[in-house]
Amino acid sequence: MFRIVLVRHGQSTWNKENKFTGWTDVPLSPAGEKEALRAAGQLLAAGLDFDICYTSFLKRAIKTLWLIQEAMDRMWLPVVKQWCLNERHYGALQGLDKGQTAAQYGEEQVFQWRRGYAVRPPALPEGDPRLPEHDPRYSRLQQAGRPRTESLADTVARVLPYWNREIVPRIQENRRVLLVAHGNSLRALVKHLEGVSDEAITGLNIPTGIPLVYELGPDMKAIGSYYLGDAEEAATAAAEVQDQGTASRSFG
Numbered sequence: 633m634f635r636i637v638l639v640r641h642g643q644s645t646w647n648k649e650n651k652f653t654g655w656t657d658v659p660l661s662p663a664g665e666k667e668a669l670r671a672a673g674q675l676l677a678a679g680l681d682f683d684i685c686y687t688s689f690l691k692r693a694i695k696t697l698w699l700i701q702e703a704m705d706r707m708w709l710p711v712v713k714q715w716c717l718n719e720r721h722y723g724a725l726q727g728l729d730k731g732q733t734a735a736q737y738g739e740e741q742v743f744q745w746r747r748g749y750a751v752r753p754p755a756l757p758e759g760d761p762r763l764p765e766h767d768p769r770y771s772r773l774q775q776a777g778r779p780r781t782e783s784l785a786d787t788v789a790r791v792l793p794y795w796n797r798e799i800v801p802r803i804q805e806n807r808r809v810l811l812v813a814h815g816n817s818l819r820a821l822v823k824h825l826e827g828v829s830d831e832a833i834t835g836l837n838i839p840t841g842i843p844l845v846y847e848l849g850p851d852m853k854a855i856g857s858y859y860l861g862d863a864e865e866a867a868t869a870a871a872e873v874q875d876q877g878t879a880s881r882s883f884g
């Protein structure tokens with residue numbers, strides 16, 4: 633049996649404000665930093681340790697990993713940062729309040745944008761300063777890797793090749809892997825590990841800052857998974873993620 637530990641970054645400032653975030657590089661909120669430290673404590677209490685860590689190009693995930701590493705006295709671990717582990721790109725929705733967007737366009741439309749498997753939110757317009765080509769961290773990406781918007785299917789298409797090419801071999805070498813990423817890049821991976829259908833994945837939500845342990849069989853698919861800490865708390869937090877797209881959550 634193999635194992636990998638997944639952690640969605642702690643609460644970010646835009647999670648707190650209930651804004652679509654995507655590739656916007658926002659920091660952790662103070663609560664999110666506390667979530668990261670709590671996750672480290674849960675990992676230590678579970679007797680888990682690591683040989684290599686993976687994260688995205690976005691500071692909310694990187695900082696979560698750093699806080700976990702520091703609290704576990706594992707700052708010396710190798711860390712691989714990869715753009716393809718970034719959150720799904722939310723296109724022109726980035727920066728909008730999810731509740732207000734639901735009030736304006738309807739909860740069903742926001743649900744489709746957030747959870748529809750092959751549904752792409754409206755794209756960033758050409759010339760928008762937020763386009764990846766204006767960000768030096770993506771300067772080496774080919775045009776195809778510079779999304780204007782992404783569906784979950786698009787996110788799967790960039791996460792899975794990296795998972796199979798780079799992470800699976802490390803796990804098969806019995807390296808203990810910690811992957812700190814984002815709600816939807818992790819949903820993309822979980823869809824693969826669990827063999828979740830395009831329809832059923834719409835109901836899966838991943839809470840911030842709670843370690844999710846996956847046990848994998850010889851085929852590198854899930855034979856079991858569990859959140860560290862209180863299972864009911866994790867389920868409640870996941871339901872809260874789902875509710876972020878309701879009009880009643882509008883902040884103003």
Ligand SMILES: O=C(O)[C@H](O)COP(=O)(O)O
Nearest residue numbers: 651652653654719746815
């Ligand atoms: O990018 C974001 O807005 C969040 O991190 C994920 O948002 P979602 O749960 O609405 O997809």
